[in-house]
Amino acid sequence: xxxxxxxxxxxxxxxxxxxxxxxxxxxxxxxxxxxxxxxxxxxxxxxxxxxxxxxxxxxxxxxxxxxxxxxxxxxxxxxxxxxxxxxxxxxxxxxxxxxxxxxxxxxxxxxxxxxxxxxxxxxxxxxxxxxxxxxxxxxxxxxxxxxxxxxxxxxxxxxxxxxxxxxxxxxxxxxxxxxxxxxxxxxxxxxxxxxxxxxxxxxxxxxxxxxxxxxxxx
Amino acid sequence: xxxxxxxxxxxxxxxxxxxxxxxxxxxxxxxxxxxxxxxxxxxxxxxxxxxxxxxxxxxxxxxxxxxxxxxxxxxxxxxxxxxxxxxxxxxxxxxxxxxxxxxxxxxxxxxxxxxxxxxxxxxxxxxxxxxxxxxxxxxxxxxxxxxxxxxxxxxxxxxxxxxxxxxxxxxxxxxxxxxxxxxxxxxxxxxxxxxxxxxxxxxxxxxxxxxxxxxxxxxxxxxxxxxxxxxxxxxxxxxxxxxxxxxxxxxxxxxxxxxxxxxxxxxxxxxxxxxxxxxxxxxxxxxxxxxxxxxxxxxxxxxxxxxxxxx
Numbered sequence: 183x184x185x186x187x188x189x190x191x192x193x194x195x196x197x198x199x200x201x202x203x204x205x206x207x208x209x210x211x212x213x214x215x216x217x218x219x220x221x222x223x224x225x226x227x228x229x230x231x232x233x234x235x236x237x238x239x240x241x242x243x244x245x246x247x248x249x250x251x252x253x254x255x256x257x258x259x260x261x262x263x264x265x266x267x268x269x270x271x272x273x274x275x276x277x278x279x280x281x282x283x284x285x286x287x288x289x290x291x292x293x294x295x296x297x298x299x300x301x302x303x304x305x306x307x308x309x310x311x312x313x314x315x316x317x318x319x320x321x322x323x324x325x326x327x328x329x330x331x332x333x334x335x336x337x338x339x340x341x342x343x344x345x346x347x348x349x350x351x352x353x354x355x356x357x358x359x360x361x362x363x364x365x366x367x368x369x370x371x372x373x374x375x376x377x378x379x380x381x382x383x384x385x386x387x388x389x390x391x392x393x394x395x396x397x398x399x400x
Numbered sequence: 401x402x403x404x405x406x407x408x409x410x411x412x413x414x415x416x417x418x419x420x421x422x423x424x425x426x427x428x429x430x431x432x433x434x435x436x437x438x439x440x441x442x443x444x445x446x447x448x449x450x451x452x453x454x455x456x457x458x459x460x461x462x463x464x465x466x467x468x469x470x471x472x473x474x475x476x477x478x479x480x481x482x483x484x485x486x487x488x489x490x491x492x493x494x495x496x497x498x499x500x501x502x503x504x505x506x507x508x509x510x511x512x513x514x515x516x517x518x519x520x521x522x523x524x525x526x527x528x529x530x531x532x533x534x535x536x537x538x539x540x541x542x543x544x545x546x547x548x549x550x551x552x553x554x555x556x557x558x559x560x561x562x563x564x565x566x567x568x569x570x571x572x573x574x575x576x577x578x579x580x581x582x583x584x585x586x587x588x589x590x591x592x593x594x595x596x597x598x599x600x601x602x603x604x605x606x607x608x609x610x611x612x613x614x615x616x617x618x619x620x621x622x623x624x625x626x627x628x629x630x631x632x633x634x635x636x637x638x639x640x641x642x643x644x645x646x647x648x649x650x651x652x653x654x655x656x657x658x659x660x661x662x663x664x665x666x667x668x669x670x671x672x673x674x675x676x677x678x679x680x681x682x683x684x685x686x687x688x689x690x691x692x693x694x695x696x697x698x699x700x701x702x703x704x705x706x707x708x709x710x711x
Binding site for chain 2: 196199209232233238247251317360385
């Protein structure tokens with residue numbers, strides 16, 4: 183049996199009396215995210231856990247205080263987090279066609295001092311990781327976006343971003359699954375549906391999946 | 401399953417809600433469900449239903465409903481001044497309506513949300529394991545939307561056994577709605593507040609802003625300054641008190657986003673969420689700190705009150 187990792191440090195704090203936040207770290211990091219996803223999967227199998235939601239580097243655990251306590255569940259989380267995570271399976275690969283004609287392309291091009299064509303090439307080069315599915319139905323936080331394209335969010339969020347908009351902010355990129363307000367820079371659009379209300383789970387992406395964008399003509 | 405009530409007019413925002421869909425959170429779909437789970441569950445138990453079947457959640461201004469057949473109902477939660485055929489209707493107690501009776505509501509007297517349970521349970525579209533209406537996704541309940549004039553409310557067949565009216569809950573057993581005091585547990589990022597900010601949080605009155613809905617309430621009051629670096633987004637829960645950059649806290653409610661990156665400075669305890677659910681824009685509220693033990697004590701009390709309605 184492999185020895186538990188002595189380097190594992192998990193911070194466990196209550197989110198009210200029916201949930202807790204277990205933080206594995208504070209960095210945007212693929213290895214931390216892999217561990218968070220594995221930890222959430224292990225926790226979901228426990229009968230005293232109602233739900234475990236993996237995020238970038240943390241897991242939010244929902245529980246019923248009639249069936250367990252914060253202390254008991256916290257100890258179980260620490261025990262599970264200390265185990266070597268199973269070999270991360272490569273997530274499913276999604277190839278997403280994008281028409282790169284977003285309304286913020288010019289602004290981004292000016293901010294990062296690149297041509298539109300260079301932005302398209304750099305954005306569609308990496309295979310991104312789905313770090314987290316959440317916020318609104320079907321939204322996936324994808325990254326890391328190459329440093330050359332990192333721009334802060336818009337100072338004034340838009341009140342309505344069309345569904346299918348491909349956007350960037352900081353070291354992240356994503357696709358708006360539903361018409362919603364949004365503060366990210368819109369660089370393109372896709373016809374791929376991210377929110378699939380008649381499927382279960384009702385979304386295309388899952389945490390740990392991989393995403394490759396490719397440019398298509400308008 | 402038969403039509404029980406016809407919607408003559410829907411009120412401000414009346415939706416079908418049960419206890420929500422916790423298993424959908426990992427797809428970014430909010431848990432949803434009744435904002436005031438205590439009032440929802442109590443109404444169901446008063447008409448002999450399981451606590452978790454669907455009810456009607458009516459917001460600030462109630463609907464006008466007409467009984468399509470005789471049925472056993474209960475009205476709980478906020479007091480929106482209900483009447484049957486123009487005479488005051490019982491609240492926090494089961495009662496019968498005859499075919500053709502009119503249930504109407506008048507001005508809001510207390511609280512914000514009223515729950516109407518029907519023996520057999522309100523029937524709505526099920527989506528991801530729940531009949532709750534999700535307005536963002538346009539799914540669940542009455543075809544994913546609020547009730548509209550002309551809708552028919554279907555109810556299931558009442559459970560076996562004698563159907564009795566008169567099950568009621570004394571005011572002393574209900575949550576302390578009138579206090580508008582929300583007990584909270586320190587949030588993961590409370591330490592980001594200065595000592596001044598912390599005392600402002602617990603010593604000041606806040607007001608529910610005009611931006612208050614099933615997703616959350618923006619709160620007016622003192623500006624709270626949080627220090628520290630930007631956080632990576634993490635999974636959220638109803639009751640979390642988020643502090644965005646501007647320093648005006650947001651109290652997350654049943655339809656809140658599933659993840660976010662703002663600091664969570666406190667979380668309203670589960671037993672106090674019904675009190676939060678009965679607040680309307682313009683209402684005042686205060687926060688008081690408690691610990692896990694205090695939260696569980698309050699939770700046991702509310703469970704005991706609901707248990708008194710069973711059997």
